[in-house]
Amino acid sequence: MKKFYIAKTRRLRDTPYTEKIESQGLTAYTVYNHMLLPASFGPLDESYHHLKEHVQVWDVAAERQVELKGKDSGKLMQMMTCRDVSKFKIGRCYYSLIIDEKGCLINDPVVLKLSEDKFWISIADTDVKLFAKGLAIGLGLDVKISEPDVNIIAVQGPKSFKLMEKIVGSKILEMKFFGFDYYKFNNNNFLIARSGWSKQGGFEIYVENRKAGQELYDELFEKGKEFNVKPGCPNLIERIESGLLSCGNDFDYEDNPFECGLDKYVDLNMKADFLGKKKLIEVVNQGIKRKLMGVKIDLDQIEISSGKPLYDKNNIIGYLRSATYSPTFKKVIGIAMINKGYFDKSRGFELRLNRKASQGTICDLPFI
Amino acid sequence: MKKFYIAKTRRLRDTPYTEKIESQGLTAYTVYNHMLLPASFGPLDESYHHLKEHVQVWDVAAERQVELKGKDSGKLMQMMTCRDVSKFKIGRCYYSLIIDEKGCLINDPVVLKLSEDKFWISIADTDVKLFAKGLAIGLGLDVKISEPDVNIIAVQGPKSFKLMEKIVGSKILEMKFFGFDYYKFNNNNFLIARSGWSKQGGFEIYVENRKAGQELYDELFEKGKEFNVKPGCPNLIERIESGLLSCGNDFDYEDNPFECGLDKYVDLNMKADFLGKKKLIEVVNQGIKRKLMGVKIDLDQIEISSGKPLYDKNNIIGYLRSATYSPTFKKVIGIAMINKGYFDKSRGFELRLNRKASQGTICDLPFI
Numbered sequence: 001m002k003k004f005y006i007a008k009t010r011r012l013r014d015t016p017y018t019e020k021i022e023s024q025g026l027t028a029y030t031v032y033n034h035m036l037l038p039a040s041f042g043p044l045d046e047s048y049h050h051l052k053e054h055v056q057v058w059d060v061a062a063e064r065q066v067e068l069k070g071k072d073s074g075k076l077m078q079m080m081t082c083r084d085v086s087k088f089k090i091g092r093c094y095y096s097l098i099i100d101e102k103g104c105l106i107n108d109p110v111v112l113k114l115s116e117d118k119f120w121i122s123i124a125d126t127d128v129k130l131f132a133k134g135l136a137i138g139l140g141l142d143v144k145i146s147e148p149d150v151n152i153i154a155v156q157g158p159k160s161f162k163l164m165e166k167i168v169g170s171k172i173l174e175m176k177f178f179g180f181d182y183y184k185f186n187n188n189n190f191l192i193a194r195s196g197w198s199k200q201g202g203f204e205i206y207v208e209n210r211k212a213g214q215e216l217y218d219e220l221f222e223k224g225k226e227f228n229v230k231p232g233c234p235n236l237i238e239r240i241e242s243g244l245l246s247c248g249n250d251f252d253y254e255d256n257p258f259e260c261g262l263d264k265y266v267d268l269n270m271k272a273d274f275l276g277k278k279k280l281i282e283v284v285n286q287g288i289k290r291k292l293m294g295v296k297i298d299l300d301q302i303e304i305s306s307g308k309p310l311y312d313k314n315n316i317i318g319y320l321r322s323a324t325y326s327p328t329f330k331k332v333i334g335i336a337m338i339n340k341g342y343f344d345k346s347r348g349f350e351l352r353l354n355r356k357a358s359q360g361t362i363c364d365l366p367f368i
Numbered sequence: 369m370k371k372f373y374i375a376k377t378r379r380l381r382d383t384p385y386t387e388k389i390e391s392q393g394l395t396a397y398t399v400y401n402h403m404l405l406p407a408s409f410g411p412l413d414e415s416y417h418h419l420k421e422h423v424q425v426w427d428v429a430a431e432r433q434v435e436l437k438g439k440d441s442g443k444l445m446q447m448m449t450c451r452d453v454s455k456f457k458i459g460r461c462y463y464s465l466i467i468d469e470k471g472c473l474i475n476d477p478v479v480l481k482l483s484e485d486k487f488w489i490s491i492a493d494t495d496v497k498l499f500a501k502g503l504a505i506g507l508g509l510d511v512k513i514s515e516p517d518v519n520i521i522a523v524q525g526p527k528s529f530k531l532m533e534k535i536v537g538s539k540i541l542e543m544k545f546f547g548f549d550y551y552k553f554n555n556n557n558f559l560i561a562r563s564g565w566s567k568q569g570g571f572e573i574y575v576e577n578r579k580a581g582q583e584l585y586d587e588l589f590e591k592g593k594e595f596n597v598k599p600g601c602p603n604l605i606e607r608i609e610s611g612l613l614s615c616g617n618d619f620d621y622e623d624n625p626f627e628c629g630l631d632k633y634v635d636l637n638m639k640a641d642f643l644g645k646k647k648l649i650e651v652v653n654q655g656i657k658r659k660l661m662g663v664k665i666d667l668d669q670i671e672i673s674s675g676k677p678l679y680d681k682n683n684i685i686g687y688l689r690s691a692t693y694s695p696t697f698k699k700v701i702g703i704a705m706i707n708k709g710y711f712d713k714s715r716g717f718e719l720r721l722n723r724k725a726s727q728g729t730i731c732d733l734p735f736i
Contacts, residue, residue, distance in 0.1 A: 005395060006373065007397065010616070010617045010689050011398075022372070027372065030399075034616060039375030126402075127495035127499075133469075133502060134505075135505060137468075139506040236377075322377065
């Protein structure tokens, strides 16, 4: 596959760690929330095996925060999400779908409740800030919406627990999944959550002070030597195997949560209203017409930058949306939106790419 | 300067022309509106000289359209911009600033009025659709907001007129700057505007039918042979020399139109209200505290991915936001936000990059 460089300009913002990762063997970027997000440090499969065994430090500053602050912040938060915000507790993270008036997905952030009138929406790659601003202005809500200068470092992998214990002390080991709290390093307070975009365990450090964050970044590598620490980034193989959905890849503005298998993050019984609630009730009553499923394909490499049709003879049964070669399954695996009538896992399909037909089968998510 | 690849996935959408440009010598991409935008076909200066002398065909599908349709489309359009929408005529393009409630810039699109109740907002790189949706929902407006599948081909350069004449006939030569009309090619209608992101003259073809657009793309190269046609893309050297501002590079959410020298696109005397009108009147009364200016720096190459401070001794006089080596001036030229008190063009400044200090001077925009 041909490779192309990325052209850098201020519009694709750098992070406080850009200079560091570029001297640590970075090979490719993606762009996320108008910011550089590292996409590989050499072969994906090497990084995949390392992530599953050791510990990695990731520059995920591109995971930007939309801050809602003020009297009506909870009201605005509730209007945008189909989870019951009245149940949100301070010190907890909530995977919350942002829904539009059609019941379709705008984003799938993790929301942190910082205080009764302050939320951080840790967004995927769409400008949720502009949506929130439009709504707040239109409704005359008393809420201040901003993007604070928070630049997340993720520490991921099974040895992340030992590494973080060495850095901030053993109290961090008591934190439950999706909890967050403040921890001290070098006399600076850091909000740290037990979360991250892998299923290998770990933490996300919400860095609010750039210089302190850079020092912490270096310390993670210094103290991490004994755990074989390496720089890394969200790993395409690991995240597809784990069934972690990616906004813009696996779903977009035309998809609803039920089509994406995200039923458990939709609360249609809560008292409060939210955008698209009526539409989602309709979807439940009518049933979905397609859904995201796993696929396995007899190929040893793949790269896609649009949805690719999957065929049963000459019928399109769905579209492949994300794909990678998996060293575990020794074939290409992916996530596809499959049309109703083709959910049957015993039937195969054909993918026609670059004038070559490959055979594949459907399966459930996650793969592992 | 180290170079890094771009990692492709569906989230960075391809265009109907992606396969073509990748076989035509493309070397680098940028990402714009969640889509691949070509950024170079070999050395920038070669492409620069070619653009100023001949004709280029650009895949600028990433310049997405936000369509407003319905009874309240004009009302919503007016709410978002500081130009007087009541004066917009069907068949004309309008460079229109999208302003938030603070009077700051959200985007700087060209707006096409297609009919009394239909507009296309041809956006720069922020999700204006989400802002418009939020506003429309909050205000209960009767307007349908969508991103139609329009994929622009730009034809730019002094010989673009002769080439387009050969493709769609001589009537296109009568079109005035920023006019648009429909023209036929192979029995398909194309909306074509006399516009484009260079100062070398040319057209933008708003392709609504992918297959017809791909045929037109090929025909432009076939018929363009005699004019020395080449594939191209917005050229960093040409656009900085011409003073074409780039949203996200030269200005961002914290800047107002007056700081960017965009005074003539702000109408504070119109009857209608728009977001941020009061704030902009305040800005006029108080005067601006900084403004975008040109800079020339004694360097023979540069690449920046964040604003870089410019020093007068130890005072920061402003930040460099875009920069490139210019073969015309035989030095680096750029666009910088300069603080009040330092607008004097006779004084120099120092740029400290990669532990090296370079001397520079301030000048007016555009350079040429």
